[in-house]
Amino acid sequence: MSALIPFLRKWRVIGVCMLIALTAAVVMAQEGDDQSIVDLFTGSFASTRELILFRKTAGPYIVTINGERFVDRAYFEIEATADSEPISADAQVTIHMVPQHNAESRMVSAEIIETPRTYEAVYRDSDGLYVVEMSDIENPGSWMVDISITDAAGTGTTTFTSRIYPRKPDASVWFNIANIAVPITVLLVMLGVYRWRGIRLMSPIEAPVRSASLSASSSI
């Protein structure tokens, strides 16, 4: 037990230092997107834009869809190629969405409130993508999405399912700090109690390195 005491002291210092460092990280991360340490170094990690939501074959086209799927911010960015060549700027890209009620969805189905709808994708010059804004969807739920593309290579259609999510409520700084502090506190408190009560962490009985009483799988 005496060998443990210097370590307990070290661990206490390490634990407190970690708590301070991680708390500082949380507070900095909470200070808004512009100043977030996450954004400073790795902006894309802090984004809710989902890369490659779906990649499907639609007739002669390969369709790649990125975007965001929240009730207050829902859009698809559609990239389509035929024979590795992007479709032209005057192609017709149409999305038809039907609210879906299926067993996979544990959320309130959009079917209850929403109605089917059709969108025409708009070509965006800056990056050569077709964009569909679904700003009129106001309820979370599952949707069956039919995408249809008409261009020089002909017409292609494909179907996929997608969810529209509600925004997660913001967690308070204190809740975030608690999530960091609890494991550190549990470790320090339990070690403290063990030390106070003189409870050993290692058994006085040792095991041989290759124990005959253990099977091969349990001698690791």
Add this chain to the structure above:
Amino acid sequence: MFADITHLLELRRVPARTGRRPVSTLAFDWLYVALMLLFNVGVSLDVWSHGQFGPDQSVFSEYHMLFYTAIGMMGLLLFGTHQMNLRAGYSWANALPIGYGITLLGVLLFGFAGVFDLIGHALWGFEAGIEALYSPSHFTLFLSGALIRVGPIIAVITRSKQTEIRSLWGWLPGLICFASFTATVSVFALGYAPLGGRPFAMEAFRPLEDNQGYMLGIAGAFVQTAVVFGLLMWLMREVRLPFGAITLVFSMMAILTVFRAGGFAMPILITAGLLTDSLYQVVKPNALSRVRMMAFGFIAPLILWYTYYGLIILTGAGGGTYFTPYLWIGSTLQTGIVGMALGYLMTLHAPSTPKEAKS
């Protein structure tokens, strides 16, 4: 400088314990399991959050903070223990208590897999739907998640072989980890596992083609039988479990499925756990008796899956079942064959007669 030299000289005075390995106490296991449970809570809440609210808005989400801090503390505990045992005279390779070497590997692998996953998402996008169960980075996360549960299981098995563990309390850390380990190993089958995944036998999960539903439902039961009872019989092969241990493992597995799949599996697993515990007391399966192990392997899956179908039929959960009696009765008997084959395998390399056991 002088302090360092004195310290080194002091270390040299500690008698070397070559060829020996420390064994953790129950107190150490509980400390580790407390952190592991916090890790479990964090991961479960994160899974729930992704199901409800979609992608995170920051890598520093509240639940990520909980489980990454918890695993950080687990790593710190293991590192500190390694250092403590080094000073106590154990060799570098054997300074961690038995079972916890692979656990430390799991902790390190989890850290690597976490970064790998973040980079993968940024470069190639998020896994869509079932891809999340099979992408390389997620597989590494699941694998490391399983490894971090191994330590207390091996520790409890080791102690039970050295000194008899009389109470369920003494078994508890190992059993909690065993249930978590089984649940983690089962993750790959979530797309079709009847308990905790998708119960295709239910009307609510009926696909357009009935045959697809039949096959997925039956194959799911086969796979889940192999994973759950294969691991359980491995444990029985190693040690004699106290009454209540199987109920506890099944209940823990049920709790772990609640966040992901609701409470449907809870009554099934608790009822089947109690019945399987009783079966264990009657049949007494062990590594020395192939017949007993195979008998347990045959009957136990029948208990689980007849409870499963029985509950769906009697309560009409999920709209009842569209499986015909031919299907659910016959396929469940076949899960018994899967269990029986596992029982045979579990006794292959064990001493099968008292004479061999003595030698």
